Amino acid sequence: MIRIIKTADYDEMSRVAARIIAAQVTLKPQSILGLATGSTPIGTYEELVEKYRDGRLDFSGVSTVNLDEYKGLGGDHDQSYRYFMNTHLFDHVNIDKARTHVPNGAAADSAAECRAYDELVAGLGGADLQLLGMGHNGHIGFNEPGSTFVKGTHVVDLTESTINANARLFASRDEVPRQALTMGIGTIMSAKSILVVVNGEGKAQAVKDSFCGPITPEVQASILQLHANVTVVADAAALSLVEMGANELIIA
Numbered sequence: 001m002i003r004i005i006k007t008a009d010y011d012e013m014s015r016v017a018a019r020i021i022a023a024q025v026t027l028k029p030q031s032i033l034g035l036a037t038g039s040t041p042i043g044t045y046e047e048l049v050e051k052y053r054d055g056r057l058d059f060s061g062v063s064t065v066n067l068d069e070y071k072g073l074g075g076d077h078d079q080s081y082r083y084f085m086n087t088h089l090f091d092h093v094n095i096d097k098a099r100t101h102v103p104n105g106a107a108a109d110s111a112a113e114c115r116a117y118d119e120l121v122a123g124l125g126g127a128d129l130q131l132l133g134m135g136h137n138g139h140i141g142f143n144e145p146g147s148t149f150v151k152g153t154h155v156v157d158l159t160e161s162t163i164n165a166n167a168r169l170f171a172s173r174d175e176v177p178r179q180a181l182t183m184g185i186g187t188i189m190s191a192k193s194i195l196v197v198v199n200g201e202g203k204a205q206a207v208k209d210s211f212c213g214p215i216t217p218e219v220q221a222s223i224l225q226l227h228a229n230v231t232v233v234a235d236a237a238a239l240s241l242v243e244m245g246a247n248e249l250i251i252a
C-alpha cells in the first residue's frame, strides 16, 4: 500500500519526513534505519539534527545501512556517500559510528563487498524504515532503468543521465565515478517500511510513472507498489502530474 502525503514545499516535506523517522526511533530506540544521500534528504537530516539538539531524539541505539556508494571512492573523499552521511547527520548526533554502514566503494573486491553487505543487512534483520530519494528516471538507490529488477547488492554502471545529474557536485564531469555499489531491489524491498522523499517539478513524471503506472524495471521505483508499507512525502511540484483530491492519497 502506498500513502502519498502532499506538502506545500521542500521545507514542509523535510519536516514531515523527519517526524516520521523520529517516530520510528522513538517507538523503537534500537531501530535499523536505511538511509539515502543526494540533495533531497538534506533538509530531513537537518530537521533530525535539530530534534537531537533539542533533546527530542536519541540515536544511541540506532543502527544504519546506506543504500549505495560510488565505486572507487574511499570514505574520506568529499564526494563519497560515507563522507556525506558523516557531515550531514552522523557527526551531529549521538549515533555510534561503528553501527553506521555504507558499502565500501574502495574495496578491492567489489563483488565480495556486495555479498558481505547483503549478509550484513540480512543479519540486522533488514531495515525497519528505509528512506529513499528518487532519480529523474525513477531510479532508487542506483538501480537504473533496465530489463530486470536486480535482487541483491551489486555493482552498476551509472547511466549518462545520472552522471550528468551528479556532475554538479564534482569539480568536473570527468571526475564523476562511472560505477557504484548499490543495494538491489530485493534488499530495498526487505525493509519493513519505506519512506520516499521527492520534490520539484523535474521529478513529476518519475513520480507519476512510479506510483500510477505499470510495474516495470524501466521505472525501478514502480516496484514499490508491491510493498506493504510505503509512505511518499512529496511537494506539490513533484505531485503536479498526480491527481490528488486531498493532501493525502492512499493507493491500495
Ligand code: F6R
Pocket: 035, 036, 037, 038, 039, 040, 041, 067, 068, 132, 133, 134, 135, 136, 139, 140, 141, 142
Ligand atoms: C542516493 C540514492 C539516489 C538518490 C537519487 C535522487 O543514496 O540512492 O537514488 O536518492 O538520485 O537524488 P537527489 O536527491 O540528489 O535528486
